[in-house]
Amino acid sequence: MATASTSAPEFASAPLLRVNAVTRLYGERTGCRDVSFDLHQGEVLAIAGESGSGKTTLLNCIAGRSRPTAGTVEYNLRHEGLRDIYRLSEARLRLLARTDWGFVHQNPRDGLRIDVSAGANVGERLMAIGDRHYGRIRDTTEDWMHRVELDTSRIDDAPATFSGGMQQRLQIARNLVTHPRLMFMDEPTASLDVSVQARLLDLLRGLASELGLAAIVVTHDLAVARLLAHRLLIMKSGQVVESGLTDQVLDDPQHPYTQLLVSSVLQA
Amino acid sequence: MTADLMVRVRGLSKTFVLHHQNGARLPVLDCVDLDVQRGECVVLHGPSGAGKSTLLRSLYANYRIQHGSVEIHHAGKWVNLADAAPRELLAVRAQTVGYVSQFLRVIPRVPALELVAQPLLGAGVARRDAESRAGALLARLNVPAKLWSLPPATFSGGEQQRVNIARGFISRFPVLLLDEPTAALDSANRAVVADMIDDARREGAAIVGIFHDDEVRSRVATRLHPLAALPEAA
Numbered sequence: 001m002a003t004a005s006t007s008a009p010e011f012a013s014a015p016l017l018r019v020n021a022v023t024r025l026y027g028e029r030t031g032c033r034d035v036s037f038d039l040h041q042g043e044v045l046a047i048a049g050e051s052g053s054g055k056t057t058l059l060n061c062i063a064g065r066s067r068p069t070a071g072t073v074e075y076n077l078r079h080e081g082l083r084d085i086y087r088l089s090e091a092r093l094r095l096l097a098r099t100d101w102g103f104v105h106q107n108p109r110d111g112l113r114i115d116v117s118a119g120a121n122v123g124e125r126l127m128a129i130g131d132r133h134y135g136r137i138r139d140t141t142e143d144w145m146h147r148v149e150l151d152t153s154r155i156d157d158a159p160a161t162f163s164g165g166m167q168q169r170l171q172i173a174r175n176l177v178t179h180p181r182l183m184f185m186d187e188p189t190a191s192l193d194v195s196v197q198a199r200l201l202d203l204l205r206g207l208a209s210e211l212g213l214a215a216i217v218v219t220h221d222l223a224v225a226r227l228l229a230h231r232l233l234i235m236k237s238g239q240v241v242e243s244g245l246t247d248q249v250l251d252d253p254q255h256p257y258t259q260l261l262v263s264s265v266l267q268a
Numbered sequence: 269m270t271a272d273l274m275v276r277v278r279g280l281s282k283t284f285v286l287h288h289q290n291g292a293r294l295p296v297l298d299c300v301d302l303d304v305q306r307g308e309c310v311v312l313h314g315p316s317g318a319g320k321s322t323l324l325r326s327l328y329a330n331y332r333i334q335h336g337s338v339e340i341h342h343a344g345k346w347v348n349l350a351d352a353a354p355r356e357l358l359a360v361r362a363q364t365v366g367y368v369s370q371f372l373r374v375i376p377r378v379p380a381l382e383l384v385a386q387p388l389l390g391a392g393v394a395r396r397d398a399e400s401r402a403g404a405l406l407a408r409l410n411v412p413a414k415l416w417s418l419p420p421a422t423f424s425g426g427e428q429q430r431v432n433i434a435r436g437f438i439s440r441f442p443v444l445l446l447d448e449p450t451a452a453l454d455s456a457n458r459a460v461v462a463d464m465i466d467d468a469r470r471e472g473a474a475i476v477g478i479f480h481d482d483e484v485r486s487r488v489a490t491r492l493h494p495l496a497a498l499p500e501a502a
């Protein structure tokens with residue numbers, strides 16, 4: 001029964017991402033240990049836990065930026081199904097990261113080229129996948145600036161002249177322009193004022209559901225997890241101590257550490 | 269009549285363990301059985317702390333099911349919330365089970381009308397239709413039209429509660445869970461909500477609710493399900 005028509009829905013019901021027993025050691029120290037989960041299309045997963053608990057280490061392993069010491073990260077390639085990303089050629093992995101994935105850094109300066117124009121920051125990702133049509137690139141860029149609520153008249157200004165919130169929205173536009181299926185975000189709102197955070201969160205929420213994006217969001221802020229994520233993993237000392245639907249984990253925490261986290265915040 | 273059965277709870281037990289209160293154990297539910305059919309409104313009845321909200325939250329998989337099973341008739345088959353995968357739980361919530369809590373969870377910047385329309389928009393209903401249905405519900409609940417375009421963060425308790433009710437009723441869920449939806453309402457609006465509950469039930473919803481107000485309770489209940497407070501653990 002290996003016809004195209006029967007195999008297609010099989011791909012669709014397979015997870016987009018499969019993280020299997022991922023461990024990353026730094027010499028003697030543990031970055032993260034034995035983490036496993038599946039992520040399906042359209043699911044937003046938050047990873048929470050105190051600083052130093054291994055959240056960013058795990059994110060970097062999953063996003064192809066840091067090879068795990070043990071375990072595998074499989075991604076559902078279009079037409080090929082689940083493949084171990086660390087067994088792809090380097091060029092292929094780089095292309096994947098540039099097209100099918102996005103990575104939003106905590107500090108927008110790590111995700112933007114701060115001295116070239118806002119428009120070039122967005123257009124660059126399109127050119128990287130071979131688009132050479134200047135007018136079309138500019139139109140698409142303006143469209144994405146608009147969708148992340150940036151003033152398109154600032155298209156030729158360098159992001160160095162933008163506020164932190166604007167830079168963060170530009171970073172998001174830069175990532176979304178290639179229509180990725182999976183976004184990685186490391187504390188996307190942590191560097192922003194509270195008032196700006198709400199706006200960015202609302203924008204991210206809307207875009208994720210509109211575009212059917214899957215996302216993995218690292219955050220230490222449980223309110224961010226509550227607002228953005230369907231599912232939540234709680235990490236402590238490099239290990240996942242609890243996971244479930246976000247509201248389950250926050251409203252009926254089981255592990256002592258989760259109970260402590262939840263009871264230490266005012267209201268999530 | 270089994271074709272009309274929507275909720276089937278068997279042997280549901282729940283004990284909270286408070287790790288930071290010297291591991292105190294708080295038994296709340298002990299071997300609860302409950303069946304709810306289409307066209308029924310079962311009201312959970314018992315003193316404060318008896319576990320009414322705990323049971324209701326378990327029917328939404330908001331609280332974890334430790335022992336026993338909670339099965340929901342979803343998309344033509346039975347799904348046991350105790351062992352369903354996260355995405356199955358999300359599908360059950362998107363299509364079959366709606367939950368209206370006492371308090372609205374405000375989302376920054378999102379206006380009332382949008383908040384009410386969201387469940388329909390998420391299900392792929394056209395924006396115009398979703399917004400017109402949202403407007404009709406808000407109007408029925410006497411939420412002044414001038415508030416519809418504002419985020420509810422600044423609304424009164426009763427206004428927020430009515431926005432929440434509109435959001436909960438917009439999808440016509442086959443199973444509807446209501447935790448004191450009328451607590452902050454005046455008698456005129458309580459009567460509107462009671463009418464809406466009756467309408468949903470007649471249209472075939474299976475409803476489980478908690479109502480402290482005697483009048484509302486006797487008005488909407490087709491049956492009471494008693495819950496008693498459990499003795500403290502030894």
Ligand SMILES: Nc1ncnc2c1ncn2[C@@H]1O[C@H](COP(=O)(O)OP(=O)(O)OP(=O)(O)O)[C@@H](O)[C@H]1O
Nearest residue numbers: 251252284294296315316317318319320321322323
């Ligand atoms: N997430 C939780 N963690 C720990 N204990 C909880 C939790 N939720 C409820 N409880 C405890 O379980 C018991 C039952 O609470 P529940 O809210 O179900 O009662 P209720 O019957 O709805 O009461 P009321 O009529 O006052 O709303 C209470 O002792 C409560 O403190």
Ligand SMILES: [Mg+2]
Nearest residue numbers: 320321322478
């Ligand atoms: Mg209660």
